[in-house]
Amino acid sequence: MYFCEMIFYLSCTGNTRWAAGKIAETTGEQLVNIAEAMDGDCCFELADGERIGFCFPVHGWRPPQLVRQFIKKLTLKSRAHASIDTNGNGKSNALNGTDYSAHYTFALCTTGDNIGEAMDILQHDLRQKGLQAASTFTLLMPESYVGLPFMDVDKPEKEQEKISTAAHKLNKCCHQIATNTCGIHDNVVGRWPRINSRVIGSFFVRHLIKDKPFHVVGERCTRCGMCAKVCPVANIDGGRGQEPSWQHNGRCLTCFACYHHCPNHAIEFGSRTKKKGQYFYRHQPSNERDKSSNDK
Numbered sequence: 001m002y003f004c005e006m007i008f009y010l011s012c013t014g015n016t017r018w019a020a021g022k023i024a025e026t027t028g029e030q031l032v033n034i035a036e037a038m039d040g041d042c043c044f045e046l047a048d049g050e051r052i053g054f055c056f057p058v059h060g061w062r063p064p065q066l067v068r069q070f071i072k073k074l075t076l077k078s079r080a081h082a083s084i085d086t087n088g089n090g091k092s093n094a095l096n097g098t099d100y101s102a103h104y105t106f107a108l109c110t111t112g113d114n115i116g117e118a119m120d121i122l123q124h125d126l127r128q129k130g131l132q133a134a135s136t137f138t139l140l141m142p143e144s145y146v147g148l149p150f151m152d153v154d155k156p157e158k159e160q161e162k163i164s165t166a167a168h169k170l171n172k173c174c175h176q177i178a179t180n181t182c183g184i185h186d187n188v189v190g191r192w193p194r195i196n197s198r199v200i201g202s203f204f205v206r207h208l209i210k211d212k213p214f215h216v217v218g219e220r221c222t223r224c225g226m227c228a229k230v231c232p233v234a235n236i237d238g239g240r241g242q243e244p245s246w247q248h249n250g251r252c253l254t255c256f257a258c259y260h261h262c263p264n265h266a267i268e269f270g271s272r273t274k275k276k277g278q279y280f281y282r283h284q285p286s287n288e289r290d291k292s293s294n295d296k
Contacts, residue, residue: 006044007053008074010034010067012232012255014281015110015141019170020055023108026174027051034070035232042073046103052076052131053177054107054122057255059145060204061116061190061197063109063125064253066233071125104180107133108173110166112143112154114190116197135184137173139166146256146276147208147269153277211235211252213270214259216243220266227258227267230280 007029011017024031029051032044046052056067107122109115119136126132142159145151154162169186176184190196225239233251236258238244244267246252259267260278268274 006030006032006046006050007055008032008034008037008070009053009055010057010064010070010232011055012057012253012257013144013260013279015139015144016055016057018281019108019110019139019166020053022170023053023055023174023177027178029053034067038066038070038073041075042070043075043077045077048102050103051177051180052103052105054105054126054133056107056109057144058109058111058115058118059253059255060201060208061114061193062118062201062205063122064255065205065209066253067122068125071122071129074129104177104182105131105133106135106137106177108137108139109187110139110141111188112141112145114188114193114196116190116193116201118197119185119187121197134180134182135176136187137169137176137184138187139170139173140188141166141281142279144256144260144279146259146273147254149272153279159279209252209254211246211248211254213272214246214252215268215270217266217268218243220264222264222266224263226261226263230257230261232257 007020007023009016009020009031010033011020020031023029034056054067054071056063059065105126107119109118109122111118115138119133119138122136123133140162142162143151143154146153153159173186221243223239223241223243225242225244227244228234228236228238232255233253235247235249235251236244237247244258256269257280259269259273260280260283262278265278
Protein backbone atom coordinates (compact mmCIF):
# COMPACT_ATOMS: atom_id res chain seq x y z
CA MET A 1 0.00 0.00 0.00
CA TYR A 2 1.23 3.50 -0.79
CA PHE A 3 1.39 5.72 2.26
CA CYS A 4 1.00 9.46 2.00
CA GLU A 5 1.90 11.80 4.81
CA MET A 6 0.80 14.96 6.54
CA ILE A 7 3.54 16.97 8.27
CA PHE A 8 2.61 19.76 10.64
CA TYR A 9 5.58 22.08 11.00
CA LEU A 10 6.66 25.34 12.56
CA SER A 11 9.78 27.12 11.32
CA CYS A 12 11.26 30.48 12.27
CA THR A 13 14.78 30.79 10.90
CA GLY A 14 14.34 28.09 8.26
CA ASN A 15 16.01 25.08 9.89
CA THR A 16 12.81 23.15 10.49
CA ARG A 17 11.29 24.12 7.14
CA TRP A 18 14.36 22.66 5.44
CA ALA A 19 14.08 19.41 7.43
CA ALA A 20 10.33 19.08 6.89
CA GLY A 21 10.81 19.77 3.19
CA LYS A 22 13.40 17.01 2.87
CA ILE A 23 11.05 14.54 4.51
CA ALA A 24 8.33 15.71 2.13
CA GLU A 25 10.54 15.05 -0.88
CA THR A 26 11.20 11.51 0.35
CA THR A 27 7.70 10.50 1.33
CA GLY A 28 5.37 12.60 -0.83
CA GLU A 29 3.56 14.27 2.04
CA GLN A 30 1.53 17.41 2.45
CA LEU A 31 3.20 20.18 4.47
CA VAL A 32 0.99 22.16 6.83
CA ASN A 33 2.35 25.36 8.40
CA ILE A 34 1.21 25.38 12.02
CA ALA A 35 1.36 29.18 12.28
CA GLU A 36 -0.99 29.54 9.31
CA ALA A 37 -3.23 26.65 10.37
CA MET A 38 -3.89 28.23 13.77
CA ASP A 39 -6.04 30.87 12.09
CA GLY A 40 -8.42 28.11 11.00
CA ASP A 41 -10.29 25.33 12.76
CA CYS A 42 -7.26 22.96 12.79
CA CYS A 43 -9.43 20.17 11.43
CA PHE A 44 -7.71 17.88 8.91
CA GLU A 45 -8.70 14.88 6.85
CA LEU A 46 -6.59 11.73 6.74
CA ALA A 47 -6.43 9.01 4.13
CA ASP A 48 -6.20 5.37 5.20
CA GLY A 49 -2.73 4.67 6.56
CA GLU A 50 -1.63 8.27 6.24
CA ARG A 51 1.36 9.27 8.34
CA ILE A 52 1.23 12.12 10.83
CA GLY A 53 4.37 14.15 11.47
CA PHE A 54 5.27 17.03 13.76
CA CYS A 55 8.39 19.11 13.04
CA PHE A 56 9.37 22.08 15.17
CA PRO A 57 12.28 24.03 16.68
CA VAL A 58 12.96 23.72 20.39
CA HIS A 59 12.33 26.88 22.43
CA GLY A 60 13.62 26.90 25.99
CA TRP A 61 14.06 23.10 26.00
CA ARG A 62 10.35 22.73 25.15
CA PRO A 63 8.14 22.57 22.09
CA PRO A 64 7.12 26.14 21.20
CA GLN A 65 3.92 27.28 22.86
CA LEU A 66 2.30 27.66 19.45
CA VAL A 67 2.94 23.99 18.66
CA ARG A 68 1.39 22.94 21.96
CA GLN A 69 -1.62 25.15 21.36
CA PHE A 70 -2.01 23.69 17.89
CA ILE A 71 -2.00 20.11 19.17
CA LYS A 72 -4.62 21.02 21.76
CA LYS A 73 -6.82 22.48 19.01
CA LEU A 74 -6.13 19.73 16.46
CA THR A 75 -8.93 17.51 15.14
CA LEU A 76 -8.29 14.71 12.66
CA LYS A 77 -10.93 13.03 10.51
CA SER A 78 -10.91 10.09 8.16
CA ARG A 79 -11.84 10.49 4.51
CA ALA A 80 -15.17 8.96 5.50
CA HIS A 81 -15.62 11.97 7.81
CA ALA A 82 -15.32 9.87 10.95
CA SER A 83 -13.79 11.96 13.72
CA ILE A 84 -10.63 10.37 15.08
CA ASP A 85 -10.42 12.70 18.03
CA THR A 86 -12.48 15.71 18.94
CA ASN A 87 -12.84 15.57 22.70
CA GLY A 88 -9.21 16.08 23.70
CA ASN A 89 -9.50 13.73 26.69
CA GLY A 90 -6.82 11.30 25.61
CA LYS A 91 -9.19 8.79 24.02
CA SER A 92 -9.32 8.15 20.31
CA ASN A 93 -12.61 7.42 18.58
CA ALA A 94 -12.36 4.27 16.48
CA LEU A 95 -15.25 5.14 14.20
CA ASN A 96 -15.70 3.28 10.91
CA GLY A 97 -12.70 1.11 11.78
CA THR A 98 -10.29 4.06 11.86
CA ASP A 99 -8.05 4.74 14.86
CA TYR A 100 -4.62 6.17 15.51
CA SER A 101 -2.86 2.80 15.42
CA ALA A 102 -3.33 2.82 11.64
CA HIS A 103 -1.40 6.08 11.31
CA TYR A 104 2.36 6.06 11.78
CA THR A 105 3.20 9.16 13.81
CA PHE A 106 6.64 10.71 14.19
CA ALA A 107 8.22 13.91 15.51
CA LEU A 108 11.41 15.74 14.56
CA CYS A 109 12.82 18.80 16.27
CA THR A 110 15.72 21.11 15.52
CA THR A 111 17.94 22.66 18.17
CA GLY A 112 21.22 24.51 18.52
CA ASP A 113 22.41 22.44 21.48
CA ASN A 114 20.13 19.95 23.28
CA ILE A 115 16.41 19.45 23.79
CA GLY A 116 16.03 18.40 27.42
CA GLU A 117 12.62 16.78 27.87
CA ALA A 118 11.05 18.51 24.86
CA MET A 119 9.99 15.22 23.29
CA ASP A 120 8.54 13.98 26.58
CA ILE A 121 6.46 17.14 26.77
CA LEU A 122 5.36 16.66 23.18
CA GLN A 123 4.39 13.05 23.83
CA HIS A 124 2.32 14.16 26.82
CA ASP A 125 0.46 16.66 24.64
CA LEU A 126 -0.07 14.07 21.92
CA ARG A 127 -1.47 11.56 24.40
CA GLN A 128 -4.15 14.07 25.33
CA LYS A 129 -5.32 13.69 21.72
CA GLY A 130 -4.93 9.91 21.61
CA LEU A 131 -1.70 10.12 19.61
CA GLN A 132 1.83 8.91 20.27
CA ALA A 133 4.98 9.43 18.21
CA ALA A 134 6.33 6.00 17.30
CA SER A 135 9.75 7.51 16.56
CA THR A 136 11.35 10.85 17.44
CA PHE A 137 14.41 12.59 16.05
CA THR A 138 16.65 15.57 16.86
CA LEU A 139 18.74 17.53 14.39
CA LEU A 140 21.50 19.75 15.74
CA MET A 141 21.41 22.92 13.67
CA PRO A 142 23.16 26.31 13.87
CA GLU A 143 22.28 28.31 16.97
CA SER A 144 19.76 31.12 16.50
CA TYR A 145 18.67 32.04 20.03
CA VAL A 146 20.39 35.28 21.05
CA GLY A 147 18.02 36.49 23.76
CA LEU A 148 20.34 35.94 26.72
CA PRO A 149 23.66 37.76 27.32
CA PHE A 150 25.80 34.62 27.07
CA MET A 151 24.15 33.21 23.91
CA ASP A 152 25.16 34.04 20.34
CA VAL A 153 25.11 32.42 16.91
CA ASP A 154 27.72 29.81 16.03
CA LYS A 155 30.96 30.67 14.30
CA PRO A 156 30.81 30.12 10.53
CA GLU A 157 32.93 26.99 10.68
CA LYS A 158 30.73 25.38 13.34
CA GLU A 159 27.62 26.52 11.51
CA GLN A 160 28.66 24.74 8.33
CA GLU A 161 29.74 21.65 10.25
CA LYS A 162 26.34 21.41 11.92
CA ILE A 163 24.47 21.78 8.64
CA SER A 164 26.60 19.11 6.96
CA THR A 165 26.18 16.65 9.84
CA ALA A 166 22.46 17.35 10.05
CA ALA A 167 22.02 16.74 6.31
CA HIS A 168 23.64 13.31 6.66
CA LYS A 169 21.49 12.41 9.65
CA LEU A 170 18.34 13.71 7.99
CA ASN A 171 18.83 11.32 5.08
CA LYS A 172 18.77 8.46 7.56
CA CYS A 173 15.72 9.88 9.34
CA CYS A 174 13.87 10.18 6.03
CA HIS A 175 14.48 6.51 5.29
CA GLN A 176 13.28 5.47 8.75
CA ILE A 177 10.15 7.59 8.41
CA ALA A 178 9.44 6.38 4.86
CA THR A 179 9.61 2.77 6.07
CA ASN A 180 7.45 3.49 9.16
CA THR A 181 10.24 2.44 11.51
CA CYS A 182 9.10 2.42 15.14
CA GLY A 183 11.04 2.69 18.38
CA ILE A 184 13.69 5.14 17.15
CA HIS A 185 14.23 7.91 19.69
CA ASP A 186 17.42 9.58 18.51
CA ASN A 187 17.44 12.73 20.61
CA VAL A 188 20.07 14.91 22.27
CA VAL A 189 18.64 15.43 25.76
CA GLY A 190 21.68 16.99 27.44
CA ARG A 191 23.00 16.59 30.98
CA TRP A 192 20.16 18.07 33.02
CA PRO A 193 17.06 17.48 30.89
CA ARG A 194 14.47 17.84 33.64
CA ILE A 195 15.99 20.99 35.14
CA ASN A 196 16.38 22.56 31.71
CA SER A 197 12.86 21.79 30.47
CA ARG A 198 10.81 21.97 33.66
CA VAL A 199 12.57 24.65 35.71
CA ILE A 200 14.46 26.87 33.26
CA GLY A 201 11.90 26.15 30.55
CA SER A 202 9.09 27.31 32.79
CA PHE A 203 10.96 30.54 33.52
CA PHE A 204 11.59 30.94 29.79
CA VAL A 205 7.88 30.69 28.99
CA ARG A 206 6.79 33.05 31.75
CA HIS A 207 9.43 35.75 31.40
CA LEU A 208 11.41 35.54 28.14
CA ILE A 209 8.75 35.03 25.47
CA LYS A 210 7.76 38.61 24.77
CA ASP A 211 8.14 41.23 22.09
CA LYS A 212 8.53 44.35 24.22
CA PRO A 213 12.37 44.38 24.14
CA PHE A 214 12.42 44.41 20.32
CA HIS A 215 13.17 47.80 18.85
CA VAL A 216 14.54 49.37 15.69
CA VAL A 217 17.73 51.36 15.33
CA GLY A 218 16.29 54.05 13.10
CA GLU A 219 19.41 55.08 11.18
CA ARG A 220 19.95 51.48 10.03
CA CYS A 221 16.35 50.66 9.11
CA THR A 222 15.42 51.00 5.43
CA ARG A 223 11.73 50.19 6.07
CA CYS A 224 11.93 47.26 3.66
CA GLY A 225 9.38 45.17 5.55
CA MET A 226 11.51 42.01 5.65
CA CYS A 227 10.95 41.59 9.39
CA ALA A 228 7.17 41.68 8.99
CA LYS A 229 7.36 39.28 6.07
CA VAL A 230 9.32 36.58 7.91
CA CYS A 231 7.50 36.79 11.26
CA PRO A 232 5.76 33.40 11.53
CA VAL A 233 2.87 34.80 13.59
CA ALA A 234 2.36 38.13 11.76
CA ASN A 235 3.21 40.08 14.88
CA ILE A 236 5.00 42.98 13.14
CA ASP A 237 3.58 45.96 11.31
CA GLY A 238 5.91 47.76 8.91
CA GLY A 239 7.48 47.98 5.50
CA ARG A 240 6.63 49.97 2.39
CA GLY A 241 8.08 53.08 3.96
CA GLN A 242 6.87 52.37 7.49
CA GLU A 243 9.25 51.64 10.35
CA PRO A 244 8.36 48.28 11.91
CA SER A 245 6.53 48.00 15.21
CA TRP A 246 5.60 44.97 17.28
CA GLN A 247 1.94 44.47 18.14
CA HIS A 248 2.33 43.35 21.79
CA ASN A 249 -0.64 41.02 21.35
CA GLY A 250 0.80 37.93 23.00
CA ARG A 251 1.49 36.12 19.72
CA CYS A 252 5.26 36.70 19.64
CA LEU A 253 7.36 33.52 19.89
CA THR A 254 10.62 35.43 20.55
CA CYS A 255 12.06 33.27 17.79
CA PHE A 256 14.25 36.14 16.50
CA ALA A 257 13.30 35.56 12.86
CA CYS A 258 12.87 39.33 12.50
CA TYR A 259 16.27 40.03 14.05
CA HIS A 260 18.13 37.45 11.97
CA HIS A 261 16.55 38.31 8.62
CA CYS A 262 17.02 42.07 8.83
CA PRO A 263 19.43 42.91 5.98
CA ASN A 264 20.81 45.92 7.82
CA HIS A 265 20.95 44.51 11.34
CA ALA A 266 18.55 47.25 12.41
CA ILE A 267 16.62 45.21 14.98
CA GLU A 268 17.80 44.72 18.55
CA PHE A 269 16.35 42.90 21.57
CA GLY A 270 16.98 45.30 24.41
CA SER A 271 20.73 45.44 24.86
CA ARG A 272 21.09 41.66 24.76
CA THR A 273 21.74 41.40 21.01
CA LYS A 274 24.30 44.18 20.74
CA LYS A 275 27.29 43.10 18.67
CA LYS A 276 25.86 39.62 18.13
CA GLY A 277 25.63 37.76 14.84
CA GLN A 278 22.73 36.72 12.65
CA TYR A 279 21.65 33.37 11.25
CA PHE A 280 18.93 31.93 9.08
CA TYR A 281 19.09 28.85 6.90
CA ARG A 282 21.09 29.47 3.70
CA HIS A 283 22.19 32.93 4.69
CA GLN A 284 25.74 34.01 3.89
CA PRO A 285 27.69 33.85 7.17
CA SER A 286 30.34 36.42 7.97
CA ASN A 287 33.23 35.95 10.36
CA GLU A 288 32.40 39.02 12.37
CA ARG A 289 29.52 41.43 12.62
CA ASP A 290 30.17 45.01 11.57
CA LYS A 291 30.70 46.28 15.09
CA SER A 292 30.91 49.88 13.95
CA SER A 293 27.17 49.86 13.25
CA ASN A 294 26.53 49.33 16.96
CA ASP A 295 28.57 52.33 17.92
CA LYS A 296 26.44 54.82 16.08
